[in-house]
Amino acid sequence: MIPVAFDYLRASSVDEAVAALAGAGEDAKILAGGQSLLPVLRLRLSAPSLLVDLGGVPELRGVREEGDSLVIGAMTTHDEVSTSPLVRQFAPLLATMAATIGDRQVRHRGTLGGSLSHADPAADMPAAAAAVEARYVLAGPNGRRVVPASDFAVDLFTTALGDDEVLVEVQVPKLEGWGSHYEKFHRMVQAWAIVGVAAMVRRDDGAIASARVTLTNMGPTALRATALEQALAGCAADRAAIEQACAVAAEGTSPRDDLTASAEYRRHLVQVLAGRAVAAAAGV
Amino acid sequence: MSSGTAAPSQATSTSSISVTVDGSRYTDTVESRTLLVHYLRETIGKVGTVIGCDTSNCGSCTVLLGTADDPGHSVKSCSVLAVQADGANVTTVEGLAGPDGSLHAVQRAFHELHGLQCGFCTPGMIISAVDLLRDNPDPTDDEIRDGLSGNLCRCTGYQNIVRAVRAAGAELRAQVTEVRR
Numbered sequence A: 001m002i003p004v005a006f007d008y009l010r011a012s013s014v015d016e017a018v019a020a021l022a023g024a025g026e027d028a029k030i031l032a033g034g035q036s037l038l039p040v041l042r043l044r045l046s047a048p049s050l051l052v053d054l055g056g057v058p059e060l061r062g063v064r065e066e067g068d069s070l071v072i073g074a075m076t077t078h079d080e081v082s083t084s085p086l087v088r089q090f091a092p093l094l095a096t097m098a099a100t101i102g103d104r105q106v107r108h109r110g111t112l113g114g115s116l117s118h119a120d121p122a123a124d125m126p127a128a129a130a131a132v133e134a135r136y137v138l139a140g141p142n143g144r145r146v147v148p149a150s151d152f153a154v155d156l157f158t159t160a161l162g163d164d165e166v167l168v169e170v171q172v173p174k175l176e177g178w179g180s181h182y183e184k185f186h187r188m189v190q191a192w193a194i195v196g197v198a199a200m201v202r203r204d205d206g207a208i209a210s211a212r213v214t215l216t217n218m219g220p221t222a223l224r225a226t227a228l229e230q231a232l233a234g235c236a237a238d239r240a241a242i243e244q245a246c247a248v249a250a251e252g253t254s255p256r257d258d259l260t261a262s263a264e265y266r267r268h269l270v271q272v273l274a275g276r277a278v279a280a281a282a283g284v
Numbered sequence B: 001m002s003s004g005t006a007a008p009s010q011a012t013s014t015s016s017i018s019v020t021v022d023g024s025r026y027t028d029t030v031e032s033r034t035l036l037v038h039y040l041r042e043t044i045g046k047v048g049t050v051i052g053c054d055t056s057n058c059g060s061c062t063v064l065l066g067t068a069d070d071p072g073h074s075v076k077s078c079s080v081l082a083v084q085a086d087g088a089n090v091t092t093v094e095g096l097a098g099p100d101g102s103l104h105a106v107q108r109a110f111h112e113l114h115g116l117q118c119g120f121c122t123p124g125m126i127i128s129a130v131d132l133l134r135d136n137p138d139p140t141d142d143e144i145r146d147g148l149s150g151n152l153c154r155c156t157g158y159q160n161i162v163r164a165v166r167a168a169g170a171e172l173r174a175q176v177t178e179v180r181r
Helices: A014-027 A037-042 A078-083 A085-090 A092-098 A104-109 A112-118 A125-131 A226-232 A239-248 A263-282 B036-043 B105-112 B122-135 B141-147 B159-180
Strands: A007-010 A028-031 A050-053 A063-066 A069-073 A135-140 A143-148 A153-155 A166-173 A179-185 A195-204 A207-216 B014-021 B024-031 B062-066 B073-076 B089-091
Touching: A014 A028, A014 A050, A014 A135, A014 A166, A063 A085, A069 A085, A069 A112, A078 A085, A078 A092, A078 A104, A078 A112, A085 A092, A092 A125, A092 A179, A092 A195, A104 B073, A104 B122, A112 A125, A112 A166, A125 A179, A125 A195, A125 A207, A179 A263, A195 A263, A207 A226, A207 A263, A226 A239, A239 A263, B024 B036, B036 B062, B062 B122, B073 B122, B105 B122, B105 B159, B122 B141, B122 B159, B141 B159
Parallel strands: A007 A050, A028 A050, B014 B089
Antiparallel strands: A063 A069, A069 A166, A135 A143, A135 A166, A179 A195, A195 A207, B014 B024, B062 B073, B062 B089
């Protein structure tokens, strides 16, 4: 399978990438790691006239500390996110989740920014980024703006990015004293999550003081399970109490029926996976 | 519409690329849409790297993508454009053996322990195993299975593949010890 012909530009800076996008209109696509885009192009599900490759922009890659935040470059690969000592220390949820994406080859190429910008509801990264309350830095012709994770994905494969904007980095508030876990169910490593649950839990002795839970593939975008978060606040940190609270995990979601699972099955599965994810995050 | 007037660099439908593959440097003009695996097989004749599924699932087309200083990491060459490999170093299964033709420890272990039946997945399996053993020289069986989860074999049931990777790991560790002495 061979993609439809396109023009290719290897940008050497963010400004150059933005300028190329501004000149090309909606027919242009950004190429990050290509692990979602190239399969789509090979199947000719998309036929952009121009690909702007960010692979030659070194400042978009890597993890650094900036005050109370970690800043992760958009071209940092899933493998780099999963093995970064800084991410493991201050945002371990992102590291453990990134280690579950696809397979080794995919993690060596696929990038944080690419996955977030693609906004596939079945991708793992958006839910985990929402759980750590990441902020996305977008660069455009008029400079940079910051968008919270909750406002970035607006619908199926649709984000707040304008046609001439590029996601350049992700700011993650440093968090310590929280347990976290990502639990997903899929048929094989290359398959998308049928459902995934990201959980972060701060404990106060024998109880859950505060919890954040986000869901993969339970709606057109990653969703925050607000009813469950409320049910977990003050909940005893034991398996039975957590599982009981997780009965509301599907509240406010709108999962799809598709070839792998019915919506009803997903609404059941999310309760089971939330129970496992929250228990693991709470250390019980 | 393809090249914005504001863009200082020119977007093009073909590019000249220079890639070092298995130690030899190649310079060619390729279409932007050419996949790395098609470049390797059809332009420079490295047919040891095969195309199994064309959907990024099977891993038979796995190669190492790195730089002159670093052999890099395993990637599926059906999911990389040839233009993205411009300036890179690629290692295929054809580049693993020594200059005298002596097999790489992973190749030898697959041969001796019968880590294949039809052999189609083998080039990708071997490259993935080489990459895994670089990151984790002494993997458990579970880590081997997890590390090779991007490579599908429809013949062996994986048992002898896991044995071969375990044996190759032991041999590579022994080689390192030997060199240190």
